[in-house]
Each structure stands twice: as structure tokens, then as C-alpha cells.
Amino acid sequence: xxxxxxxxxxxxxxxxxxxxxxxxxxxxxxxxxxxxxxxxxxxxxxxxxxxxxxxxxxxxxxxxxxxxxxxxxxxxxxxxxxxxxxxxxxxxxxxxxxxxxxxxxxxxxxxx
Amino acid sequence: xxxxxxxxxxxxxxxxxxxxxxxxxxxxxxxxxxxxxxxxxxxxxxxxxxxxxxxxxxxxxxxxxxxxxxxxxxxxxxxxxxxxxxxxxxxxxxxxxxxxxxxxxxxxxxxxxx
Numbered sequence: 469x470x471x472x473x474x475x476x477x478x479x480x481x482x483x484x485x486x487x488x489x490x491x492x493x494x495x496x497x498x499x500x501x502x503x504x505x506x507x508x509x510x511x512x513x514x515x516x517x518x519x520x521x522x523x524x525x526x527x528x529x530x531x532x533x534x535x536x537x538x539x540x541x542x543x544x545x546x547x548x549x550x551x552x553x554x555x556x557x558x559x560x561x562x563x564x565x566x567x568x569x570x571x572x573x574x575x576x577x578x579x580x
Numbered sequence: 581x582x583x584x585x586x587x588x589x590x591x592x593x594x595x596x597x598x599x600x601x602x603x604x605x606x607x608x609x610x611x612x613x614x615x616x617x618x619x620x621x622x623x624x625x626x627x628x629x630x631x632x633x634x635x636x637x638x639x640x641x642x643x644x645x646x647x648x649x650x651x652x653x654x655x656x657x658x659x660x661x662x663x664x665x666x667x668x669x670x671x672x673x674x675x676x677x678x679x680x681x682x683x684x685x686x687x688x689x690x691x692x693x694x
Contacts, residue, residue: 500680511584511670511685512623519680558623562679567636570615572622 470494470563474571482579487531487546489574491559494540500562501542503533506573507555515557518542529553554578582606584686586671592692598659601689605652605673611635612654613678614646617668617688626669628678629654635677658691666693 475490493499500519504512516527523535529552533544542559559571585604593599605612614626625638629648646656652673658665668690672683 504683504685509687511672511687512683513685514682517680517682560623566677566679567625567628567638568613568678568683569625570623 470561470565470569472559472561472569472571474557474559474574476574477572478575478577480577480579481549483551484548487544487549487553487576489544489557489559489576491533491542491544491571492540493542493559493561493563495561495563499564501533501535502560502568503527503531503542503544504558504560504570505555506558512558515544549576549578551578551580584671584673584684586669586686586689588689589687590690590692592694593661594694595661595663597661598657599661599691600655600657601669601671601691603654603656603671603673603686605654605671606684609673609675609684610652611674611676611678611681612648612652613672613674613683614654614656615670615672616640617670618666623670626656630677661693663693666691 473492502517503515506512518535526532587602611630613628616624628636632648643659648654668688670688672685674681674683
């Protein structure tokens with residue numbers, strides 16, 4: 469079955485430290501991949517998306533993600549965490565069936 | 581440009597009742613998708629409408645239904661509510677298919693079933 473796995477439902481990093489949120493998917497077909505962010509009491513907002521143009525995708529707020537086909541991964545990174553990055557992050561994948569499958573989310577906490 | 585709006589924001593119902601949630605997409609967006617968000621299951625896709633037609637459906641029972649009007653506004657209905665239906669229901673709109681277009685999400689309707 470096609471699935472999206474986000475390792476770590478909760479991640480804590482210190483302010484200024486590297487942020488790494490993991491996303492793996494199960495598919496042999498290169499999909500469309502997205503990262504969305506949800507701030508408290510708000511809907512989701514698109515951070516970035518991969519559409520096969522380039523394996524390293526840059527998004528908003530200094531985030532970027534690298535598509536690695538051999539590892540079926542699309543991990544999200546940011547070099548230096550800011551307090552405003554505290555939110556829940558969702559990886560989403562289109563497996564070619566016109567539906568978007570979301571991971572279960574990773575809640576990011578920033579330690580001052 | 582106004583964002584996606586959802587009404588009501590909060591709703592409390594009892595088991596067995598039915599509920600209707602409303603979503604107004606961004607002007608010009610013809611695709612509207614609905615998701616159920618719960619702490620344990622994350623975001624689960626309910627259905628997607630495009631030009632008044634249901635284009636995709638998730639794995640939810642028939643108690644969950646929806647429709648889209650000619651102005652792209654959408655409603656979803658849940659009949660015979662169960663405790664497990666308590667969740668945040670999110671609506672999202674996009675220019676085209678949500679599978680590869682950016683979706684814009686509303687703030688959600690939080691449904692509590694007692």
C-alpha cells in the first residue's frame with residue numbers, strides 16, 4: 469500500500485540549530501511531493517513542492533527539501549531554527565492517483 | 581484576495597444528529613477538497629469537488645457526503661454522528677487538481693460530538 473511516513477511525531481531543536489524533519493514514502497513512481505505547515509489554530513500553508521524540475525527545492529521561510537529517489541525520501545531542513553518556526557509540519561505525496569496522501573505530521577518545538 | 585472561509589468555526593453536536601459544514605473557496609478556484617484531521621490519524625482525505633462534480637473520494641462511510649454549488653462554494657454533511665467523528669474538518673481550494681497544485685486551506689471547523 470502507498471504510504472507516507474514522517475519519523476518523529478515530535479521534534480525539539482534549540483533556537484539557531486539545524487531543523488531536520490523526515491519524510492519517506494512508498495512508491496516506485498516519482499511522485500509530486502509537498503511540505504505543508506500548520507500554525508496553531510490555523511489551516512495548512514504550503515512550504516514547498518517538488519515537481520521533478522530540481523531535486524533540491526527551496527521554499528518559504530528559509531526551508532528547503534531534497535528529493536532522493538534512491539532513498540524514497542523528501543526530508544525538510546532549515547539551517548537555523550527560529551522561534552516562529554514552532555508549528556506542525558506535514559509531508560504530502562501524490563502517488564499518481566489524483567489524491568494527496570498526508571503523513572501524520574511532526575510537531576516542531578523550538579527551545580529558546 | 582480573501583482566503584478560504586469555513587463556517588461555523590466550532591460546533592457541538594450529540595450522537596445521532598447530523599451536521600452541515602460550509603466552505604467558501606478563494607475566488608476563481610474551482611477545486612474544493614475536504615479533510616478530517618484528528619490527533620491519531622492526521623489528515624485524512626474525504627473528497628474533492630470540481631465544477632460541481634465529485635472527482636475523488638476517500639475511504640469514509642456513506643454518512644459523509646458533500647456537494648459543490650455553481651459558485652464553487654461547498655458543503656459537507658455528516659449524518660448519524662458518532663463520537664469518533666469529533667475532529668477538525670479542513671477545507672482547501674485550488675486552481676486545479678490538488679494532487680499537484682498548491683492548496684489553500686481554511687482555518688477549519690472543529691466538531692465535537694458528545
